[in-house]
Amino acid sequence: MRGKIKILDIEAGNLAIFINPEDAKQWRIHPTDLVKIESGKRSIYGSAFIGNIVEKGEIGISKDVLSIYQFSSGEIVSLIPAGTPESVKYIKKKMRGEKLKKVEIETIVRDIVDRKLRNTEISAFVSTIEINGLDMEEIAALTIAMAETGDMLDIERKPIMDIHSIGGVPGNKTNVIVVPIVAAAGLTIPKTSSRAITSAAGTADVVEVLTNVTLTLEEIKRIVEKIGACLVWGGALNLAPADDLMIHVERRLSLDPRGLMLASIMAKKYAIGSQYILIDIPTGKGAKVESVEEARSLARDFIELGKRLGQYVEVAITYGGQPIGYTVGPALEAKEALETLMTGKGPGSLVEKAIGLAGLLLEMGGAAPKGKGKIIAREILEKGKAYQKMREIIEEQGGDPNIKPEDIPIGDKTYTIHAQTNGYVTAIDNKGITAIAREAGAPEDKGAGIRLHVKVGDKVKEGDPLFTIHAESESRLDKAIVLARRLEPIKIEGMVLQVIENL
């Protein structure tokens, strides 16, 4: 049928296309059918919904479409029922345990980006990879296809450095310090980060407290070519767009097959033109990677994949068994990072990790002799050069470079949990800390989170403060307190764990 576009004020999470019941009958379109909309040269696919919300002759589109395609209201387009996408054949080939060819992987990725494959088909693909795996050749093809079906950045300053931390450790604001150190040494590092998905704060959430993180690729190019660095939200860019669509499905199934994880991370680096990449794998209880063996095996895969993509990759296995620094939550972490940059000093777990990683990048990029990277990185941090670079980043991205740690608003509804016994802190449960910070409102409420007063190994006396919960509302604070009491995320040696009463 031909019809008139009507943009509906509906967010469906996918592309929902609404057709009037009369048109649906005439064109034999049923609910959930895959339909194709053609306008000029481009076409896009979506799921059919049928209802009187649109008139006969109108084609209603959920406003999700605007993020991928610029339709205008009233535009005349064709709507065509679409058959089973070709790439379903290749998903089935993988189900049979056969190896996919490059062109088959490209077709799958292209169909995902065009929304020709919907969650049902993507789920079949993800599940099949979880069961049958992908070999390194397939992963490389997938990575390149994911990058090339999105926008690509071409920055003139070389070499281009990058760093990526595998998630899972709360309080990991490390890269907010690493990036300005590396750029202050004269290297180029266009850093894109994600927002929190299951954590209390992603790097993008933290930086957003200090400056704007939603930039276009053109703005990034301009800024990075001028000052050598940026700290932006990758989600605002159209980098490897198939990735988000697959991750949505992986999350619903709580799956994270290694082949997809590798492709997901490296496709974004490939799209942004990164040449020297440092992968940080925090390892320990409650981190995404719990054992050093697993971290080593993952490291080998990153290095091998990098080779196939023409990238030089190094991997740092870091300690991730407790939160980094003393703060968890966007504003609290931004404050801690800014203080560290301004004073050149900060919590050991944060400063040592940041200069360690920055040092490796300086050596990789040729800005420090082998073995001297960490010393030079420390100097850059301590002499205020990293802070100076951070001010440039904040200013170029549209923030106030004069922002002070005390200007940052922190949730003023607080509650402190105290030690109930004397002893040493033996463990801080990453997942518990994250859950409490999220219950308090992080990452949506930027001021919400947790400030730790102790770290593993500290000696405490009964009544000493262990951690303070910050929230922006009393109701959120109350919920977080309830969870904190239930989880008891900080364990003290000699603590009575449970009392069975003789009732």
Place this chain on the structure above:
Amino acid sequence: MRGKIKILDIEAGNLAIFINPEDAKQWRIHPTDLVKIESGKRSIYGSAFIGNIVEKGEIGISKDVLSIYQFSSGEIVSLIPAGTPESVKYIKKKMRGEKLKKVEIETIVRDIVDRKLRNTEISAFVSTIEINGLDMEEIAALTIAMAETGDMLDIERKPIMDIHSIGGVPGNKTNVIVVPIVAAAGLTIPKTSSRAITSAAGTADVVEVLTNVTLTLEEIKRIVEKIGACLVWGGALNLAPADDLMIHVERRLSLDPRGLMLASIMAKKYAIGSQYILIDIPTGKGAKVESVEEARSLARDFIELGKRLGQYVEVAITYGGQPIGYTVGPALEAKEALETLMTGKGPGSLVEKAIGLAGLLLEMGGAAPKGKGKIIAREILEKGKAYQKMREIIEEQGGDPNIKPEDIPIGDKTYTIHAQTNGYVTAIDNKGITAIAREAGAPEDKGAGIRLHVKVGDKVKEGDPLFTIHAESESRLDKAIVLARRLEPIKIEGMVLQVIENL
């Protein structure tokens, strides 16, 4: 949140739940989130959509919900964001190749029926079964769980007979003749059938030309207890409701894993209380099962599954290499079946198959001595007893028992394809015939379809009619003619297949 139900005039194919953007923000609900609606004791799950189509405080529900749950407009309900369903764990267990326990399979099926698992998760389940398979114990547990999460029928007349034909052969109106023969012999056969999905006519579509097929379970019970038989549409009943939800996903992936196929068929038989079941597996080129080896292996699985379910199963492997009888399409087939019942005579392929299958059922149910079933079945058909029973079925289901074949309206836009050479008919392509009949409008246009003038082995002369296309509209007829010319579904020995011109 608590909110007021608003039933929206939208068909989404699934349960879509619309929330106002303000409520979504306050309750942190994002598009596609799984949300639970609680009302009194029951709860139901759906996907969140966000938009101004509902006011703050309103909870909009697509009208799909009405088929599964009776909400009333304005009713106050709670809406709660739901986490990852427990059964996702079991799907992942199967991904690891482990065997599922009965209770785990039950949880998966229950979550499918409650819409807690949506297409994304069902797709992961179906894909995993395609790859890792199910053993017979798992299939039996799945079958029982599918039946028990839906309505069950309890008919007092025993024994209860049933027949099921695996699809794929066009023109297969056989069961419209088998059922009245079996009931005329005094046995009980509550036959439920499906509508066409990919074929040109399902048994339910054919019977619907003669009488109403959309009945409630109560009506079926009354009719079957009175006259021993019915011929109804299973889709109108809540039998094994998980099945349709899985089949939707299987169709989109063009998958049909054997474990699910067995469970799908047998769950409906189990729900309806069938004790003696005859499975008809048409075998041949273009049928669903192409080789006799595959048919035998499938037969063994049906018999084994029946044993585990307490059912006695026999399997007939029949010839399915060309259409059954001479007609394809709801009205054309209804007419052919009715003529056969009235006169006791009809095309050999139809009559021999019908009395063969009916005879087996008579023997299974004790209404004929071993080896005598077919003779008795033929007698019942030829003496008009089957026609008499069919009249009762038509009348009890709400149709006119005096309906004559010539009363049945057939599409009056026709076109006949003629032989272009002399020779013998060597093949009639099932898939081609089905495609042309569907292009002509079947099954939606009941009068559309194909009338064959020849069958395999017939001798034809150049210019003899091969088949006539019937349609209800000229535009449909034109499309069918184009397809017929392209497919040439009837092959004649000695035919020039292609001419390469010397241009």
